[in-house]
Amino acid sequence: MNLSYFIKTMNYPLKMFNSGQITLPKKWREQYDTHSFIAEETSEGLLIKPILTNSPSERSIETFIENFKVQVAKQGFTEKEIDEVIAKIM
Known part of the structure; x- marks a missing residue:
């Protein structure tokens, strides 16, 4: 990657604390107006x-489905198989 890539995109170094938590830059937190990522x-x-939905329950379900899709695809x-399973449980 070249320097212009980093200038065009918003890349910020993140620090991980001993607890495993990271802090996202304030600019991102304000831009996306969400507490869920x-x-x-x-x-x-x-x-x-x-995660840009208003309902906490929608966020939880969407997060679960997103994680499920990634894990079973691996x-x-x-x-198609993944979508069929999701359709059965929804």
């Missing part, structure tokens, strides 16, 4: 995404 493991590392299930 999901961390996804990618080929490049961790991707932190805001086990070799197809997107």
Whole structure:
């Protein structure tokens, strides 16, 4: 990656505390107006995404489904198989 990539995108170093917690920059917390984020493991590392719904129960369900999809996809299930299972339980 070159320097222009880091200038164009908002990259901030994050510090992890002994408890495993990290603090997101104030700019991000205010920009996304949420207290819930999901961390996804990618080929490049961790991707932190805001969860942008209003209902706490919707956030919990959406987080569960997002995590479920990622984990079962890693086990070799197809997107169609995953969606069929989710449709049965919803």
